[in-house]
Amino acid sequence: MDKLFVDILKSGCDVKTSEKLSCHTSIKIGGKVKYLALPNDVLSLEKVVRLLRNNIPFQIMGLGTNLLVQDEDLEMVVLKTERLNQIEIKRGKVTVECGTPLKRLCLFLMEAELGGLEFAYGIPGSVGGAVYMNAGAYGGEIGEFVEAVEVLKDGKRYWLSKNEISFGYRDSSFKKEKVIITRVMMRFRKDKKEEIRRKMMNFLKRRLEKQPLDLPSAGSVFKRPRPDFYVGSAIESLGLKGYKIGNAQISEKHAGFIVNLGDATFNDVMRLIEVVKKKVKEKYGVDLETEVEIWWNGKR
Ligand SMILES: Cc1cc2nc3c(=O)[nH]c(=O)nc-3n(C[C@H](O)[C@H](O)[C@H](O)COP(=O)(O)OP(=O)(O)OC[C@H]3O[C@@H](n4cnc5c(N)ncnc54)[C@H](O)[C@@H]3O)c2cc1C
Structure with missing residues (x-):
């Protein structure tokens, strides 16, 4: 058995072999990678990145909704974050793992009566992908709510505070620095569940009409x-x-x-x-x- 395959498994990830990325992108285009790894928690993501970072090319994928991938086979390992999807709320701050679908976060916030992110209900990506891209719609951008981001860089995991991060139109400092976002801490304002639901449904309706x-x-x-x-x-x-x-x-x-x-x-x-x-x-x-x-x- 291939040593790399065994090492990726040992890091705590599950692995799909000869995986077509067309099955993982929303546009259904993309060639094969030899290994697509699914880290089961943040620690296994950290371990697999340490394993690969100096000698094997790899890319991080959230939910593949902003990607156009070549049809030919790709010489890299893809790390897909979909299993990192825990959400925690403490003292008014919400901490979300990078692979959490934005839609799930929006539903969580609605139940917690926290408003602001309604515009993102219907953006089909993950929280990590959205923060990396500074996803936005209808006048809102996810970057506005970010208090701190936990990143993996050069094999180390640490938190960056708001003033160490910059966001622009569909842009963030993470793009330049080539870091992996593992968790995001965000703050929202108190609002009524019914009001949040009304806004979310209104934004979804606008999407359905136009897109x-x-x-x-x-x-x-x-x-x-x-x-x-x-x-x-x-x-x-x-x-x-x-x-x-x-x-x-x-x-x-x-x-x-x-x-x-x-x-x-x-x-x-x-x-x-x-x-x-x-x-x-x-x-x-x-x-x-x-x-x-x-x-x-x-x-x-
Ligand atoms: C129907 C439709 C509607 C959309 N509407 C909107 C919209 O209204 N507004 C908008 O902004 N976008 C929109 N998008 C685009 C897309 O959903 C967003 O950009 C989303 O935030 C991408 O998230 P993802 O998890 O799918 O990222 P992916 O497509 O998986 O990755 C995109 C980039 O982010 C990087 N990335 C992903 N996760 C991480 C991570 N944890 N750490 C570091 N880098 C990471 C990837 O390496 C890649 O370079 C839409 C897409 C579709 C298909």
């Missing part, structure tokens, strides 16, 4: 280049709504999304992205950047 949630996608493909530039409307104005390459399509419902109509490939999506970038540049003089993270030749 193609019935088809695989990775959410909005592009970042907004400036606050007054609506990428979806710009793409629509170019007549690209519904435009297809292979089985990847610019959504007919929301032109900021690319949907997978069946067996779309990584290249189909990349080519669509290039078409959009080129046409938007020609008409509006704007350089679009992708919001989705691209894993290509093992890089992100």
Whole structure:
């Protein structure tokens, strides 16, 4: 048996072998990795990172909802955080493990009568992925609620306080520092359960009306280049709504999304992205950047 496989198991993770990442990304695209490890707790994540960090390339994955991954096999181990999903509340502060789905956190907060994060109900990612990306919607961003973040860097685990972290539009200091987020401590304001539920349902309704949630996608493909530039409307104005390459399509419902109509490939999506970038540049003089993270030749 392969030594690496045994060592990953010994670190406290479960391991899936020859795993297709298309089964783990919301857009259902992505080639095979030899090992996909599922740490069972924060300590096993720490141990497996220590094992890999100096000699084996690896990437961390939350719920795979902001990822576009190449179709060819990838030379790396993927560490998927979905089992790290504990939520704790102490003295008004909520501590959440990185793999917790945002939706579960929102439901927990509703029961605890803590308001503020309702806008995130319907963002399909994990807390770790959301803090890394500074996910946001309808005027709110997750970074606003963060008090401290526990990270793993250079094989060590420690807490960073709010003033050691910076957040920007779909950006955080974690991106530059290449750290792994293990836990997040957040503070919310007291509110009434019914009021929180009403807001959550209202945000979900707006999503259902505007977004193609019935088809695989990775959410909005592009970042907004400036606050007054609506990428979806710009793409629509170019007549690209519904435009297809292979089985990847610019959504007919929301032109900021690319949907997978069946067996779309990584290249189909990349080519669509290039078409959009080129046409938007020609008409509006704007350089679009992708919001989705691209894993290509093992890089992100
Ligand atoms: C239908 C749909 C709607 C969406 N709507 C929104 C929206 O309204 N607003 C919004 O902001 N986003 C939206 N998204 C995008 C996505 O859900 C968010 O960006 C989400 O926060 C990503 O979380 P994830 O766990 O899926 O991250 P992944 O896709 O798994 O990973 C994204 C990046 O985060 C890194 N990462 C993940 N976990 C960690 C960790 N613990 N430590 C360090 N790095 C980590 C990964 O390495 C990767 O680089 C949408 C996506 C879909 C499919």
